[in-house]
């Protein structure tokens with residue numbers, strides 16, 4: 001499988017997003033996602049699965065910032081899993097964090113494995129999300145909770161110039177994502193059997209951060225980014241990040257927090 005996360009991409013993303021992160025907000029945002037839901041989930045004593053854990057920053061934050069005792073991060077990219085293990089060693093973390101390389105498709109995990117499934121900006125890689133939501137149901141224990149965040153579209157078909165420009169930029173950079181609407185996420189989770197589904201629009205926060213990232217690329221981070229990506233690479237990244245800001249501002253692109261519950265006793 002062709003990796004979407006080359007060394008240079010990882011180095012530039014972690015410069016912007018923070019050590020161990022391939023998505024906005026760092027560990028404070030992981031905490032916001034956990035806390036922003038109605039009836040914020042207390043992770044102490046819970047077994048948490050971090051689906052699409054990337055470089056391990058989210059899993060580390062779930063343990064250290066959100067007090068989960070036992071976090072398993074899974075990902076389909078061997079290089080990311082390796083870096084996640086190295087991150088945990090670097091920060092001197094304990095047995096709270098484990099990581100496992102998996103194949104795309106049903107997870108090699110038993111039914112009722114997790115109390116909480118967390119995911120951050122990983123579902124957007126999946127074209128057909130229905131089998132993934134069904135597998136979340138299988139792996140969550142009854143009464144367990146799915147919590148996460150992702151990029152979504154505001155409506156079913158986003159035809160705005162700003163949105164299309166951003167998608168074109170991603171495609172021409174060889175990046176593969178499938179963005180679907182907030183409604184499609186809600187319907188998909190409900191169809192898989194989840195209840196109390198909440199899709200919470202966090203676009204305002206994301207827009208503010210997105211604008212900040214563009215300013216940094218054009219300002220203080222420029223010299224290091226030039227070393228990592230070269231003139232053309234950095235110019236392409238700035239175009240993509242600016243297109244994303246335009247699409248967020250225009251409202252066709254959203255970033256949302258999600259929460260859903262598997263029926264059963266709490």
Ligand SMILES: C[S@@+](CC[C@H](N)C(=O)[O-])C[C@H]1O[C@@H](n2cnc3c(N)ncnc32)[C@H](O)[C@@H]1O
Pocket residue numbers: 020021022023051052053054055057058074075076077080103104105119120121122125126
């Ligand atoms: C944008 S990164 C986000 C990583 C991490 N959650 C973060 O916020 O820093 C998306 C991650 O999802 C992983 N991924 C994509 N498809 C997956 C799948 N079917 N199962 C597990 N992980 C997957 C990718 O390899 C990548 O590491």
